[in-house]
Amino acid sequence: MSYKSKVFLSGGFKSNWQSKVIEELSEQFTFFNPREHNLEHSDFYTTWDIHFVKECDIFFAYMETTNPSGYGLAFELGVAYSLNKTIILVDEKSREEKTFAKYFKILHKPSGVILDNLNDGIEYLKKFSF
Numbered sequence: 001m002s003y004k005s006k007v008f009l010s011g012g013f014k015s016n017w018q019s020k021v022i023e024e025l026s027e028q029f030t031f032f033n034p035r036e037h038n039l040e041h042s043d044f045y046t047t048w049d050i051h052f053v054k055e056c057d058i059f060f061a062y063m064e065t066t067n068p069s070g071y072g073l074a075f076e077l078g079v080a081y082s083l084n085k086t087i088i089l090v091d092e093k094s095r096e097e098k099t100f101a102k103y104f105k106i107l108h109k110p111s112g113v114i115l116d117n118l119n120d121g122i123e124y125l126k127k128f129s130f
Contacts, residue, residue: 002130008032008056008085010076012067017118021060024122028129032056053079058128061111062090062118063104065097074107081110086128089114090121 007029009018018033025031032052039045049072053059059080061073070093080087089111094101108114115121 004028004030005057005128005130006030006032006055007058007060007125008053008076008080009034009060009062010053010073010080011062012064012070012073014066015064017062017064020118021122021125025125025129028126029058049076050079053085054083056080056085058125059085059087060090060121060125061087061107062121063093063107064090064118065093067093070104070107074104077107077110087111087113088121088124090116090118092117 009021009031011017013035018035022031034049037045037048039048053076059077061077063070063073077087087110089107091114094104095116113124115124
């Protein structure tokens, strides 16, 4: 049996983008998807998120245009960076909102690669499968 890298999916919950990633790559990777933990109390879901960021091999972050702030993504990306995780950041929102881009750019520095659309992010993630 071959090893499947573990991927943490960080980003907004409005578009259900996580399903697209999982559908395309479920054979190649194991996914930790915060959308599915069904926790509502911030202490509970933050602890869950931190635990699975620690467990992942690859941190895949998607800042979609519908994400209102990106605060959770920013926090999780900082944790992933501090743990020396491989980070893939897809940043679509900065392309659309220049003021947002000015402040969100701080998250580009710790990211291993920055892409500007989800499809390119999925294609790049495929390169990490065995």
